[in-house]
Amino acid sequence: MSNNEKNAMEGLISQLEQLAQQPKTQALLLDAKTPNFWSILEYGRESYETRFCKMLRWLLDPTANHGLGDAAMRWIANYAGVELTQSGDTYVPDDQDGAETEALGNHIDVFAHDRSAGLLVVIEAKMGSDEHESDIVEAVVEEQDAEGKVVKCKKKVSQLEKYYETVDGHALYGDKRSYPHAVYLFLTIDGHRPPSFPENEEEYSQWQYQWHDMSYADLVSMLDDLLPKLTDLDAMKLVKDFRINTQSKLDLEDDAFSAFEPYKENIDLLHTYFVGDNDEDGGDDSSMQEVQEAGQAFQLALGDRMPFQDAKMLVGRVYEALCAGKQVHTKNVGAQRLVRRIFNLYALNKLPGADDSTTYGKEPKESRISPTDSEAGNNIVEIKMTSGKGQGLTFFPAEGTGEDPVYLSGDTRGVFPNDPISVPRGMNLPRIVKSDVKTLQAMDDESLRAQINTWIQQSRAIAKARREKRS
Numbered sequence: 001m002s003n004n005e006k007n008a009m010e011g012l013i014s015q016l017e018q019l020a021q022q023p024k025t026q027a028l029l030l031d032a033k034t035p036n037f038w039s040i041l042e043y044g045r046e047s048y049e050t051r052f053c054k055m056l057r058w059l060l061d062p063t064a065n066h067g068l069g070d071a072a073m074r075w076i077a078n079y080a081g082v083e084l085t086q087s088g089d090t091y092v093p094d095d096q097d098g099a100e101t102e103a104l105g106n107h108i109d110v111f112a113h114d115r116s117a118g119l120l121v122v123i124e125a126k127m128g129s130d131e132h133e134s135d136i137v138e139a140v141v142e143e144q145d146a147e148g149k150v151v152k153c154k155k156k157v158s159q160l161e162k163y164y165e166t167v168d169g170h171a172l173y174g175d176k177r178s179y180p181h182a183v184y185l186f187l188t189i190d191g192h193r194p195p196s197f198p199e200n201e202e203e204y205s206q207w208q209y210q211w212h213d214m215s216y217a218d219l220v221s222m223l224d225d226l227l228p229k230l231t232d233l234d235a236m237k238l239v240k241d242f243r244i245n246t247q248s249k250l251d252l253e254d255d256a257f258s259a260f261e262p263y264k265e266n267i268d269l270l271h272t273y274f275v276g277d278n279d280e281d282g283g284d285d286s287s288m289q290e291v292q293e294a295g296q297a298f299q300l301a302l303g304d305r306m307p308f309q310d311a312k313m314l315v316g317r318v319y320e321a322l323c324a325g326k327q328v329h330t331k332n333v334g335a336q337r338l339v340r341r342i343f344n345l346y347a348l349n350k351l352p353g354a355d356d357s358t359t360y361g362k363e364p365k366e367s368r369i370s371p372t373d374s375e376a377g378n379n380i381v382e383i384k385m386t387s388g389k390g391q392g393l394t395f396f397p398a399e400g401t402g403e404d405p406v407y408l409s410g411d412t413r414g415v416f417p418n419d420p421i422s423v424p425r426g427m428n429l430p431r432i433v434k435s436d437v438k439t440l441q442a443m444d445d446e447s448l449r450a451q452i453n454t455w456i457q458q459s460r461a462i463a464k465a466r467r468e469k470r471s
Helices: 003-020 023-031 048-060 071-079 159-168 216-229 233-251 254-275 285-302 308-322 333-346 437-441 445-470
Strands: 098-103 108-114 119-125 136-144 150-158 181-187 211-214 369-371 380-385 392-397 406-409
Touching: 003 023, 003 254, 003 285, 003 308, 003 380, 003 392, 023 233, 023 308, 048 071, 048 098, 048 108, 048 119, 048 233, 071 119, 071 181, 071 216, 108 159, 119 159, 150 159, 159 181, 216 233, 254 285, 254 308, 254 406, 254 445, 285 308, 333 380, 333 392, 333 437, 333 445, 406 445
Parallel strands: 119 181, 181 211
Antiparallel strands: 098 108, 108 119, 136 150, 369 380, 380 392, 392 406
């Protein structure tokens, strides 16, 4: 490893030490000593959101084997202020009741239906992310033209509007005689309003009024109310473990992990080292060698500064907060080509074959890292392309500047940077606006370098503001 890579690993461990000193972290480390279904069933690179939604689906399914009937659905109706016309606490089984994930062909996270209560529940769950550009889609709608004729046209709608219209217009579930009540939930850690919604209440449309904000604290309250109703010991254990896991997300909110933003590549490598890599696209011998080197360097730098198992658990938690469900690991040739172009814009030692896609992911480790040329600026002294497919770049600062490394990467959809450091709520800083491979490749070298430098400066400003906020 280069000196800059070693310094980055030292910086990562220093941040882990600080995280471990927080009272809530110490409580989590204590909980980790008790067997928990959620920590045992490590999900690797699979989205945490998938596992989370499947658990919600099981709880909401009136016909599932938890023995709760429709108690979870009725709790949500009460939370949303919906007074059920078909009352009664005893669930009446119905073969048409149930719950699904990725439902109705539109990838609705969780959809549950209960005919005895005349109730539908639709959940859009955001696990550490928020609405983003990809949540705005094109839909074909019918509108009247100037002459009063009904014509079909394309209209941009948010994902939430599309979900509402899918359910409300469904032949079965849109029938208000069978399902007079529908609750739409936007579930996030802090229970904030969807960013696509207007701030002015007067601008709300009918579909927006149907959505309710729900936080993890609300979810914990629901689980607390459901637990005494359980009689099956296995179901009790599953729900208790889910509650502990959900509560831990509240105990360690985004700010607790913000200091790790510059070390995303290290976290990603260490996660692969600790739990394996089920990424079907990547992983040649050179990239796996880098994973092994990262793991060995981590253990060497850790020494006796903190227990290894504690450090390993915290790396997993940081990965879960910063990477799981946010990073899309399928390769995108356009993103790979852009990353190699940017690398060569900054690197003193140019990467050969930057336009030859047959070489992507096969470059030797030593060619993926280079000192920067004299025009790099921003106190950047070294640049490194990630292992495997090579869809990310780390920009290392000069020692003694107090600056953090900056990590930028592209995803399978061609978004770049796909997961930049976020501005905390209430902090008056410009957020990093994402772009895409096509737009960036159309720029000349000078314009592209200027754009990358802007993102680097913004990332450092946000990281500095976060540090000052924590201190």
